[in-house]
Amino acid sequence: MEIRRLDTTDRDELKRWYEACLASVRAVQPTFVPKPFEEHLRKVLEPELGAERYDLVAVEDGVVLGGVMIYLPMEDNREIVWLVVDVDPAHRRRGVGRALVAAAEAEVPADRHEFIVPANVPADQVSDHPYRRFAESVGYAVSTVSTERARAWPVDRARLDELAVSPAGYRLESYVDGVPEAYRPSLGVLKGLIDVDAPTGDIEWEASPVSPEHYAEELRRHVASGRRLVESVALDASGGVVAYSEIVVPSVPERHMTQEGTLVRSDHRGHRLGLAVKVANLQALLDLEVKSPSIRTGNDDANRHMIAINEQLGFVPDLAEIAFVKRR
Numbered sequence: 562m563e564i565r566r567l568d569t570t571d572r573d574e575l576k577r578w579y580e581a582c583l584a585s586v587r588a589v590q591p592t593f594v595p596k597p598f599e600e601h602l603r604k605v606l607e608p609e610l611g612a613e614r615y616d617l618v619a620v621e622d623g624v625v626l627g628g629v630m631i632y633l634p635m636e637d638n639r640e641i642v643w644l645v646v647d648v649d650p651a652h653r654r655r656g657v658g659r660a661l662v663a664a665a666e667a668e669v670p671a672d673r674h675e676f677i678v679p680a681n682v683p684a685d686q687v688s689d690h691p692y693r694r695f696a697e698s699v700g701y702a703v704s705t706v707s708t709e710r711a712r713a714w715p716v717d718r719a720r721l722d723e724l725a726v727s728p729a730g731y732r733l734e735s736y737v738d739g740v741p742e743a744y745r746p747s748l749g750v751l752k753g754l755i756d757v758d759a760p761t762g763d764i765e766w767e768a769s770p771v772s773p774e775h776y777a778e779e780l781r782r783h784v785a786s787g788r789r790l791v792e793s794v795a796l797d798a799s800g801g802v803v804a805y806s807e808i809v810v811p812s813v814p815e816r817h818m819t820q821e822g823t824l825v826r827s828d829h830r831g832h833r834l835g836l837a838v839k840v841a842n843l844q845a846l847l848d849l850e851v852k853s854p855s856i857r858t859g860n861d862d863a864n865r866h867m868i869a870i871n872e873q874l875g876f877v878p879d880l881a882e883i884a885f886v887k888r889r
């Protein structure tokens with residue numbers, strides 16, 4: 562077995578790598594619908610915004626046994642590294658996962674001190690799943706646990722209308738494929754606070770504001786890949802964005818939608834703005850007549866407020882995501 566960089570110029574290897582990663586995900590989520598191959602490739606071929614990302618693969622006789630993605634934030638959180646490791650179920654328990662993690666750790670510059678490895682397991686197997694035994698055997702410990710929840714789509718419009726709120730003193734607006742330019746600076750500050758403000762176990766995040774240039778580029782990539790971005794914002798009297806919620810609509814109708822961030826600026830909490838922007842966003846999705854079967858969202862188990870809102874909206878627990886951490 563050889564461990565080396567994924568050859569991004571070799572379409573056959575890329576296809577084998579995509580298939581191995583997909584088989585790995587389906588070991589826990591048998592019905593998982595991935596991004597189509599061509600769309601997935603863009604993540605490897607286009608540079609990341611504000612980060613470096615590359616992949617190592619374990620290869621034997623031309624067969625891709627597994628891979629590890631290495632993701633390095635470059636503008637903030639420069640002590641942190643994300644590793645996402647996947648071994649094809651047909652090649653597990655042969656030391657491939659251990660070798661991939663060791664190779665990734667050895668590649669990363671010594672000034673990065675904190676490795677984070679996420680793993681999805683069934684929600685009732687957090688304490689004893691084999692992925693946990695693997696992580697602990699390579700020196701990682703559980704930092705925090707999030708629960709992923711799913712909501713069948715579409716939702717009932719009458720139920721949404723019942724839940725809708727319009728807190729006094731705020732204006733709610735919804736947009737498909739980009740908010741107005743004037744909103745982007747204040748929205749970008751909020752987006753950079755998600756990891757800082759939401760509970761994340763013992764990992765300390767720095768703010769990572771999204772500049773208007775990054776926002777525009779991310780939007781361009783969504784649109785170029787056939788995805789749509791649905792965002793709802795709350796504006797205060799001065800016209801600044803003080804709360805937002807965003808959902809990404811996939812390029813193919815069989816795939817789930819993804820609830821990305823929802824955040825209310827700390828000095829505007831307690832006015833039900835979180836519920837307001839989430840409901841407004843779901844109403845905007847209904848207007849779009851989106852065809853996906855479901856929406857997925859994930860919340861740290863300590864995030865009581867967000868979980869309460871999601872349960873009101875009919876999201877039900879599905880998978881757990883364990884964040885494993887190792888420090889050096």
Ligand SMILES: CC(C)(COP(=O)(O)OP(=O)(O)OC[C@H]1O[C@@H](n2cnc3c(N)ncnc32)[C@H](O)[C@@H]1OP(=O)(O)O)[C@@H](O)C(=O)NCCC(=O)NCCS
Nearest residue numbers: 646647648653654655656657658659680691694695696698
């Ligand atoms: C977790 C994963 C990467 C392990 O890959 P792998 O190549 O099978 O792991 P290895 O063979 O290197 O196992 C190393 C050690 O982990 C532990 N381990 C791995 N799989 C295990 C299992 N099914 N049951 C018990 N222990 C296990 C063992 O201690 C093993 O050492 P041993 O075989 O000498 O007993 C793989 O199952 C996978 O791709 N999972 C899906 C993606 C994921 O969740 N990745 C993040 C995991 S933290």
